[in-house]
Amino acid sequence: MILISPKVSKEWSFYLSIESIENLFVMKKYRVLVVDDEDLARELLIEYLKEDQRIEVIGECSNGLEGVKTVQDLRPDLVFLDIQMPKVNGFEMLELLTDPPEIIFSTAFDQFAIRAFEMNAVDYLLKPYPIERLSQAVDKAIERIEKKHTNELPVEKLVSDHDEQVVHVERIVVKSGSKIHIIPASDIRYIESQDDYVMIYWKNEHALKQKTMKYFENHLDPQQFIRIHRSYLVNISQISEIQQYEKESWILRLNGGEKLKVSKSGYRNLRERLSF
The missing domain is CATH 3.40.50.2300 (Response regulator)
Known part of the structure; x- marks a missing residue:
């Protein structure tokens, strides 16, 4: 318990119980x-x-x-x-x-x-x-x-969403030749679907991984990644511009200059996420 009381001199004095003083010096375990x-x-x-x-x-x-x-x-x-x-x-x-x-x-x-x-x-x-x-x-x-504690939702939200919680991966591991790459999710530029595989593009590199696009759509943070086409999942921070080239046809340009096709549903996703 901590009691705070003003003195006549308008200074403040603090009265701390022994329990409060001890708690100040207890290291979190x-x-x-x-x-x-x-x-x-x-x-x-x-x-x-x-x-x-x-x-x-x-x-x-x-x-x-x-x-x-x-x-x-x-x-x-x-x-x-x-x-x-x-x-x-x-x-x-x-x-x-x-x-x-x-x-x-x-x-x-x-x-x-x-x-x-x-x-x-x-x-x-x-x-x-x-x-x-x-x-x-x-x-x-x-x-x-x-970090997890800091980002915790209110108890009511945690209870209601308990069955829907998905752990978002923070990094992806791919093997390319004799090298093993550990790629932070934030470094991924975009992912391209190739049947039962995906091609992962990050920085100036790319590598094939035997996972489905659906897996990455479910396990990458939806606040960071967006599905723009059945073949593409894109890091929002990499988007440079969106161009319409025909009626209901769009092209998305990335910061590195790549152009990716945008589907109708992908365009709706972009409008909702980017608010335009």
Whole structure:
């Protein structure tokens, strides 16, 4: 409790209860769960995490099934998750969770990195890793948790939209030859449909990915991307101008000079979104 009272001299004096003073110095703790089938790996990770004053380790699990139940019961802010585990692996565990917390994968296998980032993981730690690398991952997780809290909707809205919530991916991973590209969503210029594949264009590069256009339409932020044609999904910030060349026919020009065809429904989408 804090009481504020004016003195006769028109100065202000503050009266703080002991409880209020203590609360001023209480550091926020982020609740963390560790899921790994290797006892030694779990113990070492927990030992590292306990050195971070921001972290409260609330539990540990040795397999994915136990991890699902513990996440549902304890509602951690962050989970460190192994991938190769008996009964249920790390990816299967995530698929069983309707509202998963932030995830940092901690594994000895590097071949799962692409899938991990596609599932919107905060980070991918390859065992063994130094404590400095762990700290970097924790920093990123806390930043994302705080951003999520800042952008939370009112409770009434959250309840009414619960069944409609979709997690928007923040980056896309594509493999091109021997290279693996991790592309921030904001860097994507546009996506072109090519049957069961899409061509992703970003900066001065492009690469093919085996995903449908519908997947990206559902998982990229609709405030940032707009469907202008059955073949094109465009980053709104990349739009330079819209030109009509025939009756009910339009061309959209991007900042880089590319011209993309706009369908009737795409033109309606543009008018609604851009208010013209």
